[in-house]
Amino acid sequence: MTRLIRWLEKQKIPLDSSVLDIGTGNGVLLVELAKSGYTNLTGVDYCLSAVELSKSIVGKEGLPHIKFQVEDILNPSEELSGFQVCIDKGTFDAISLNPDNAAEKRKQYVKSLHKILRPGGFFLITSCNWTREELSSEFKEGFRFVEELPTPTFCFGGRTGSSVTALVFQHTT
Ligand SMILES: C[S@@+](CC[C@H](N)C(=O)[O-])C[C@H]1O[C@@H](n2cnc3c(N)ncnc32)[C@H](O)[C@@H]1O
8 A cells, every 4th residue: 555655646646636446345545545645535346335334434534535435346337437546456356256257357347447547547456366467468458557566575486576466557548
């Protein structure tokens, strides 16, 4: 989370930019973004109890301006559009593990994202399943790779690797 927020700050993404957290879970990323000064924050999750939990957490944190709604990112409502920044931490991974035609669901995710993010907008994805090369291939239609964010590395058998990939893409028309 810290690295994502640092990247947004380094790029001087305005604090009032519309930011969408896809598959927000308990909404903790948006809480941290709000504490860093971001004011136009929305979280979506297809799980009603996740949305209810997030709402109760932001209420307790005194951050009621963070919006949450139930949405299936594979079939988003029309009102979900025009975001300047979309963030995914673990949701594309979860969709990728769906036993029912995951390849088709990944394609649908890319299509939905392209619709939701405005042209020129940034997409920040953190994955524990996919390498940089694999993600770059998944998001090659309608997006350009911008950069890889540093993640912790480990050494095993004389080789160095990372268990997490964090990438930034930009929406192209
Ligand atoms: C691994 S959790 C990550 C939660 C959160 N982003 C985090 O970093 O803690 C994946 C989340 O994606 C949500 N999710 C999975 N498929 C979804 C879909 N099609 N539409 C919306 N949310 C989805 C799940 O309900 C879950 O909250």
